[in-house]
Amino acid sequence: MIDVARVRAETPGCRNVIHFNNAGAALQPQPVLDAVLGHLRLEAEIGGYEAADRAEAALESVYASVARLINGAPEEIALVENATRAWDMAFYSLRLGPGDRILTARAEYASNVIAFLQIAQRTGAEITVVPSDDAGELSVEALEGLIDERVKLIAVTHVPTNGGLVNPAAAIGRVARRHGIPYLLDACQSVGQMPVDVAEIQCDMLSATGRKFLRGPRGTGFLWVRRTLIGKLEPPFLDLHAATWTGSQSYAIREDARRFENWESYVAGRLGLGAAADYVGAIGLQAIWARVKTLAESLRRALGATPGITVRDLGRERCGIVTFTMEGVPAPTLCEALSAAKINTTTSSRFSTRYDMTARGLDMLLRASVHYYNTDDEIARFCEVVREQAKAR
Ligand SMILES: Cc1ncc(COP(=O)(O)O)c(C=O)c1O
Numbered sequence: 001m002i003d004v005a006r007v008r009a010e011t012p013g014c015r016n017v018i019h020f021n022n023a024g025a026a027l028q029p030q031p032v033l034d035a036v037l038g039h040l041r042l043e044a045e046i047g048g049y050e051a052a053d054r055a056e057a058a059l060e061s062v063y064a065s066v067a068r069l070i071n072g073a074p075e076e077i078a079l080v081e082n083a084t085r086a087w088d089m090a091f092y093s094l095r096l097g098p099g100d101r102i103l104t105a106r107a108e109y110a111s112n113v114i115a116f117l118q119i120a121q122r123t124g125a126e127i128t129v130v131p132s133d134d135a136g137e138l139s140v141e142a143l144e145g146l147i148d149e150r151v152k153l154i155a156v157t158h159v160p161t162n163g164g165l166v167n168p169a170a171a172i173g174r175v176a177r178r179h180g181i182p183y184l185l186d187a188c189q190s191v192g193q194m195p196v197d198v199a200e201i202q203c204d205m206l207s208a209t210g211r212k213f214l215r216g217p218r219g220t221g222f223l224w225v226r227r228t229l230i231g232k233l234e235p236p237f238l239d240l241h242a243a244t245w246t247g248s249q250s251y252a253i254r255e256d257a258r259r260f261e262n263w264e265s266y267v268a269g270r271l272g273l274g275a276a277a278d279y280v281g282a283i284g285l286q287a288i289w290a291r292v293k294t295l296a297e298s299l300r301r302a303l304g305a306t307p308g309i310t311v312r313d314l315g316r317e318r319c320g321i322v323t324f325t326m327e328g329v330p331a332p333t334l335c336e337a338l339s340a341a342k343i344n345t346t347t348s349s350r351f352s353t354r355y356d357m358t359a360r361g362l363d364m365l366l367r368a369s370v371h372y373y374n375t376d377d378e379i380a381r382f383c384e385v386v387r388e389q390a391k392a393r
Contacts, residue, residue: 002287007373018378021344023189023321023369025211025218035275036217039268052267059267062274066222069277070206071197076230078223078260079270083188084111086207086223089260090184091115091155093233098124100152105130105138105167107160107356112186129355136314140171147179154181159189162348162356162365164296164318166190173202188212192280193320193371194289204229213371216276220269225257235260291372292320295379299370302383308390312365323348323365328393331366341385
């Protein structure tokens with residue numbers, strides 16, 4: 001059980017807003033804020049390099065904190081500036097050629113698909129979107145049916161940007177493992193709201209961001225790469241941190257996952273990311289996941305009972321992201337009305353998840369994403385504002 005009063009007291013933003021934009025950037029808890037601000041202050045007081053030296057042990061422990069969160073090992077972690085860069089460093093390290101196939105999900109994120117398209121246009125590799133099942137999840141049966149010797153990558157988004165869907169990451173992992181196909185999981189929207197265990201999922205590479213459900217600072221993210229794969233992946237960019245200049249004509253790439261990093265980084269942010277991972281660990285992901293699901297389902301029930309509203313979330317077991325449309329009221333208008341009532345939400349457009357939105361004939365959704373520090377009272381207030389908008393149509 002989560003002590004909701006305590007986690008709210010430890011979250012300064014809860015005093016100002018009803019924050020249902022946790023899939024955008026969640027409210028940071030005080031320990032994250034303390035870690036970031038403390039280091040920024042130290043940099044100002046003694047100098048940036050000197051502050052990093054003083055924080056060396058704490059910075060090193062961030063790798064262990066992040067690894068613990070997903071059941072990986074510290075040497076398998078690269079700390080980078082966001083989930084996109086984490087994902088890119090893995091994807092662009094793969095060598096794809098003409099006729100090679102990438103299997104992906106219908107709910108794949110725009111940035112990932114744009115990268116697939118770039119590589120497909122450059123190399124002649126092909127992209128295949130695995131059909132979804134009746135519930136809207138990636139069909140594992142269809143995935144199995146698409147496997148042949150040309151498939152060189154399975155790259156799937158765990159939780160999409162545009163809804164409550166949770167793709168069956170572990171079932172996909174079993175298929176990937178059985179056929180020996182590299183499996184890249186975009187866990188940007190799942191890490192921090194549900195248990196994500198790389199050993200159980202059997203993915204080979206996983207990318208995530210700090211600012212969303214993990215409640216870390218903006219401008220932080222991480223990549224996890226399975227130990228046995230690291231040496232086989234040549235990063236698309238190298239610098240003097242990722243590699244050593246060993247002779248006038250030679251260099252040697254690092255052995256660990258830090259080969260996917262570069263030298264300069266947001267040091268205060270890294271410390272904040274470590275604090276966020278530790279904070280989640282102290283609360284417990286099982287408890288967080290249980291509460292997130294309960295709150296989200298209660299919000300969906302209330303919205304579903306409101307005339308003019310259609311809840312749009314797919315999947316069997318849905319997460320903390322709740323998406324819906326209101327007949328006659330564009331999502332941006334609703335988002336603005338909620339904002340005027342100090343309720344944070346956002347919209348999700350076709351440009352972020354074109355395959356999925358096109359298949360469902362959708363253009364724009366209102367996205368309300370809850371976290372464990374939200375409350376039933378906040379849901380009630382949210383629904384009150386939404387109902388007022390519905391009545392005023
Ligand atoms: C599924 C998914 N993947 C990747 C990203 C990109 O994350 P970042 O902005 O940290 O690069 C997002 C952001 O919304 C996302 O929803």
